[in-house]
Amino acid sequence: MINGTSGMVFPPFIDESSVLFIFSAELCRSVYLTYEQDVEFLGVPGLRFIVDLDVLEDPTINLANKCFCLSDGTCLKAGVLDVSACLGVPVVMSAPHFYSGSEEYYNTSVIEGMAPDENNHQTFIDIEPLTGIILNAAKKLQVNLNLKPIDNYPSFQNVSQMIFPIFWVNESASLSQELADDLYNKVIMPQRAVAIGSWVAVGVGLFTLLVVGAVALREYRRKGFRPF
Incomplete structure (x- = not known):
């Protein structure tokens, strides 16, 4: 089920109990954001909302995420989402450096340089609550490949099965x-x-x-x- 807007417009009269739904084309699904803290941007007070941790929680913990498991029944750990069925390529999406994801994705000897950090890698939206106007926002996503050994290709026969990061992007916007x-x-x-x-x-x-x-x-x- 698709819920929410594109994330560019929100209703007025938002408060700390509000839940904001957004459809993310990159994730091929709807996500929701919940209140984190009060903020001030360029002198204007606002409320910060972040993607709720349950959105990409381990399917064994958040049963609602079982519908996003792979067609063969394999379920990925917390913090990543397989979008291969949507995009037609073996791509897995996550937050940069696997922030808020399972430790097995970033704390590994195979992949170096992973250092998840809230300030640098968290997606957020700061909103003026009375009008619903966005003050400041940043969408941060990492594109990964779901690597698996392929018997028919000698070059890939000995490849370790892993979620391999390719690049990450930060789309941000703010009021002047x-x-x-x-x-x-x-x-x-x-x-x-x-x-x-x-x-x-x-x-x-x-x-x-x-x-x-x-x-x-x-x-x-x-x-x-x-x-x-």
Whole structure:
């Protein structure tokens, strides 16, 4: 089932409990993002959403991922997705350096240089929650080959079976300072003005009640009455 948008547009009134669905053409499936933390980008406050770990979780742990196992029944570990049936080539997708994936993919003597890091390899979207406008986003994907020995080809008979990384890409986009300032002035400032106005109104109301109470108490005492 296909859920979500292309990831370029989101609904307004997003909060920490929101789940954002995106269809990823590269992964040939829908993925969902969940809240990670509050952020600020160019002075505009926002919410950061990241791809939920369950999306590429080991199928033995997240049973919903069993439908993405290979046609022969083989299931890959956490952090990778076989898209060979979709693309027609033995390609496996993952986060760069197999970030958030099974340790067996990056902690191996066969493949060197793997150093998964959250800051460098995590896909995220920063959103202004009231409008749903994207402040800053980065989609990071790694293309891998699913290597297997092939008996009919001497050059591949002794190849070790592994998920072999080829390259990774970082597609990112963000608001310019001019657009961020415009968003701040038209959305954030009015929100804060309303919030400040509400507190001022409450303060004025309390002050008015105190003044009225003090005047009433003075009148009671002046006329010789006791308030209670």
